[in-house]
Amino acid sequence: MIRIKRLRKVYPNGFVALEDVDLHITRNEFVYLVGQSGAGKSTLLNMLYRADVPTSGEIYIDNISLSGLAPKQVPYLRRSIGVIFQDYKLLPKRTVYENVAFALRVMHFSRSRIRRQVTQVLELVGLQQKMNHYPSELSGGEQQRICIARAIVNNPPVLLADEPTGSLDPDTSWEIMQLLSKINARQTTVVVATHNKAIVDDIRKRVVALEHGRIVRDEQLGLYHA
Amino acid sequence: MIRDFIFFFSEALISIRRSGLMIAISIATISVSLVIFGIFLLISANISNLSNFFSAKLEVRVYLKDQVAQTDIPQLKAQFESMPHVRKVEFIDRDVAWDDFKKNFPTIKLNSILSNNPLPHAFRLTVSETEQIPSLVTSIRTLKTVDHVSEMGEYANRIATFSKYTRIAGIILVSLLTMATLLIIVNTIRLTVIARQDEISIMQLVGATVSFIRWPFIIEGLIIGIIGAVIAITFLSFGYSLLVVKFQQSVPFVPMLFDQMALNLIYLTVFALGTILGIFGAYLSVSKTVQHY
Numbered sequence: 001m002i003r004i005k006r007l008r009k010v011y012p013n014g015f016v017a018l019e020d021v022d023l024h025i026t027r028n029e030f031v032y033l034v035g036q037s038g039a040g041k042s043t044l045l046n047m048l049y050r051a052d053v054p055t056s057g058e059i060y061i062d063n064i065s066l067s068g069l070a071p072k073q074v075p076y077l078r079r080s081i082g083v084i085f086q087d088y089k090l091l092p093k094r095t096v097y098e099n100v101a102f103a104l105r106v107m108h109f110s111r112s113r114i115r116r117q118v119t120q121v122l123e124l125v126g127l128q129q130k131m132n133h134y135p136s137e138l139s140g141g142e143q144q145r146i147c148i149a150r151a152i153v154n155n156p157p158v159l160l161a162d163e164p165t166g167s168l169d170p171d172t173s174w175e176i177m178q179l180l181s182k183i184n185a186r187q188t189t190v191v192v193a194t195h196n197k198a199i200v201d202d203i204r205k206r207v208v209a210l211e212h213g214r215i216v217r218d219e220q221l222g223l224y225h226a
Numbered sequence: 227m228i229r230d231f232i233f234f235f236s237e238a239l240i241s242i243r244r245s246g247l248m249i250a251i252s253i254a255t256i257s258v259s260l261v262i263f264g265i266f267l268l269i270s271a272n273i274s275n276l277s278n279f280f281s282a283k284l285e286v287r288v289y290l291k292d293q294v295a296q297t298d299i300p301q302l303k304a305q306f307e308s309m310p311h312v313r314k315v316e317f318i319d320r321d322v323a324w325d326d327f328k329k330n331f332p333t334i335k336l337n338s339i340l341s342n343n344p345l346p347h348a349f350r351l352t353v354s355e356t357e358q359i360p361s362l363v364t365s366i367r368t369l370k371t372v373d374h375v376s377e378m379g380e381y382a383n384r385i386a387t388f389s390k391y392t393r394i395a396g397i398i399l400v401s402l403l404t405m406a407t408l409l410i411i412v413n414t415i416r417l418t419v420i421a422r423q424d425e426i427s428i429m430q431l432v433g434a435t436v437s438f439i440r441w442p443f444i445i446e447g448l449i450i451g452i453i454g455a456v457i458a459i460t461f462l463s464f465g466y467s468l469l470v471v472k473f474q475q476s477v478p479f480v481p482m483l484f485d486q487m488a489l490n491l492i493y494l495t496v497f498a499l500g501t502i503l504g505i506f507g508a509y510l511s512v513s514k515t516v517q518h519y
Contacts, residue, residue: 106429
């Protein structure tokens with residue numbers, strides 16, 4: 001599903017964010033990217049949905065090379081990748097329903113299809129009762145659920161999560177991770193960048209550890225620390 | 227597609243509501259520029275109208291002295307006809323000319339000023355070439371029966387030169403104004419783009435194409451352009467009709483452009499410029515402001 005070859009990223013200020021990264025993630029896999037802040041987790045995720053481009057090396061998603069992608073094709077890549085963030089990135093002046101529907105509007109879905117899919121996904125994340133609320137009226141965990149709903153509403157094959165539990169309490173974090181596991185079980189490849197040790201050690205999955213831009217450990221059903 | 231259009235349109239309205247003051251300033255600027263553009267077009271149209279009025283370029287009018295009797299007319303006519311380069315000679319009876327004059331300028335109460343016809347008998351000579359007019363005029367002036375000679379061609383030429391220079395000056399003025407207006411629209415739309423940067427980045431995140439992102443702003447520019455143009459046209463048409471009335475009262479012998487078709491064409495041009503400026507300004511500012519993939 002995702003293949004990364006000899007990836008290197010140097011920022012204009014000379015900071016080497018990633019160095020010689022090789023990674024292969026198969027279809028429907030669930031992977032934790034762990035490591036300290038600045039280890040390169042976010043940089044790696046950003047390059048997967050082409051919010052950033054590598055200095056050298058290659059990324060293939062479904063055998064499509066991202067470096068060969070024309071700027072015009074990027075929107076279509078994004079439609080097959082859902083992304084969620086620590087800060088949710090919701091539109092404050094729109095309701096829960098509108099925030100999720102927004103993603104489908106962009107893809108020219110019909111009104112009835114938007115209604116059907118948004119209702120379905122809000123049910124999946126457990127927000128069907130709060131459809132007409134505004135994000136500011138909801139808790140952090142609920143806001144993260146809106147973000148997840150928006151990311152998966154069109155059933156993309158890949159879901160990327162950048163510190164999804166970064167601003168949530170332990171119980172809520174656990175619920176969010178359970179939700180991501182549930183999504184993974186619905187034929188979606190999930191990559192989660194996190195430094196939430198409790199979660200990684202509790203919900204055991206493949207763990208890829210980054211340190212100073214290099215992969216230092218990659219193990220199935222791993223722990224946060226070796 | 228209609229549902230996309232409805233979405234774009236409502237997005238544009240949301241955006242206009244949020245940055246009301248800047249939009250109002252933009253509309254005011256575009257209106258002022260379009261009014262000046264319209265004034266230039268109206269002046270230009272009137273000058274060319276005036277020039278047409280005089281543009282019997284190949285015409286020489288010979289006014290006869292009062293003592294010339296009606297019986298001498300055929301002989302004089304023959305004399306003019308025998309002159310070189312004269313193609314046609316037409317006699318204008320003073321009474322006919324006076325009736326025509328009164329008909330042409332109904333606003334002047336001539337009968338209250340003049341008791342009898344002040345016009346002399348005249349001949350209208352059509353000349354085959356403009357260059358021959360001066361020599362012809364000199365030779366006609368030597369005739370004893372002739373009071374004076376007027377050639378309209380000279381006026382026509384002067385007006386044509388004048389209209390050429392006003393046109394050049396107008397084009398320069400209008401292009402500068404158009405540039406300035408365009409810059410203001412570009413900046414206004416850019417501010418609304420920046421105000422919606424969060425939304426735009428989310429749209430890009432979920433896979434919106436650049437043209438999808440651009441449309442609401444294009445519509446916003448279009449709305450600004452249309453409102454600005456409508457204000458300008460309202461101002462111009464009221465102003466012009468008011469001016470025409472005043473002008474006809476004070477200088478009634480200068481013909482002004484009345485033709486509603488020609489005026490409508492001018493207003494349509496103003497409208498087109500407004501909408502084009504709005505759309506083009508929006509296009510430029512989104513292209514410059516929205517980050518590309």
